[in-house]
Amino acid sequence: MLIRMSDIPDNFLGLPSELCDPATAKYAVLPVPYEGTVSYMPGTADGPAVILDASKQVEWFDEELLVEFHTAGIATYPAVPAADTPDEEMARIRAAAEPILRDGKFLLTLGGEHSITAPLVAAVAEIHGPISVLQFDAHGDLRDSYDGTKHSHAAVMRRVLETTQNIAQVGIRNFSKEEYDDCREYIDRMIMPKQINEDPNWMDAAMALLGEKVYITIDIDALDPSLAPGTGTPEPGGMTWEQMTGLLRRVFAQRQVVSADIVEVRPIPPNHATEFLAARLAYKLIAYCQHFGGEGKQT
Secondary structure (H helix, E strand, C coil), rough: CCCCCCCCCCCCCHCCCCHHHCCCCCCCEECCCCCCCCCCCCHHHHHHHHHHHHCCCCEEEEECCCECCHHHHHEEECCCCCCCCHHHHHHHHHHHHHHHCCCCEEEEEEECCCCHHHHHHHHHHHHHHCCCEEEECCCCCCCEEEECCCHHHHHHHHHHHCCCEEEEEECCCCCCHHHHHHHHHHHHHHEEEHHHHHCCCCHHHHHHHCCCEEEEEEEEECCCCCCCCCCCCCCCCCCCCHHHHHHHHHHHHHHHHEEEEEECCCCCCCCHHHHHHHHHHHHHHHHHHHHHHHCCCCC
16 A cells, blocks of 8 residues: 555654654654754754654664664654744753653754754753763864854854763864864864774774763764765765764664764755665664663673
């Protein structure tokens, strides 16, 4: 029987009601359609909606782990409404995230621009205690401020450092002199594409920077733009799908990952490759979390 798109429920993966009930679901998907500090190409505010729409075409059966993971329950929450100022937006995001985290759910946030990560990390640290952050990105995002605000997407990791100094930055291939001068210790330990491509032990270097509990933030521009062209500031020379998911699998196997986000998806129709990749990646995060039990069990 042909299933029309209009017949698929409007939630992550298009799940039936019994599998997306917030009262019973283990996983929570929170859309944050915010792009208040975008400095180049706008459109990331549309990212959450197109990722959710693309997710309806994602197979529930994971091709790598050979199991369906949607049965753990994945609730899609209402989008956080965009605020008029960055300060207000950061407060709204944290206020939306904390109750979900207190309810014991794994929170997967879909952006929107990268600035949304800082209040999410702060909320996770409030609930889970000391946290480390694994950042996949093309950019360092270590400026102290940009375009007149400390809550810029270009300053998000500087704000994260106010919550935790335990960060692993992977895939970085662009940063400013200001970042180099002010944050040299973090620049020096970045896992850049040259190391990924030439050092067989690059994952060991990334893992050594992470503590027991991990928050994962994935700026889609960490991937090579040939794979994910739909982003605001694409940079040449990015990671492959296999490199990214390989490290993700290892982190979930050896650490306790408690929350994650995927940001900076900017739809560029009629090309829908980026939002479908992001939807696949979102489900892959859930699959790894469910497979490894969220407790860092090596298998």
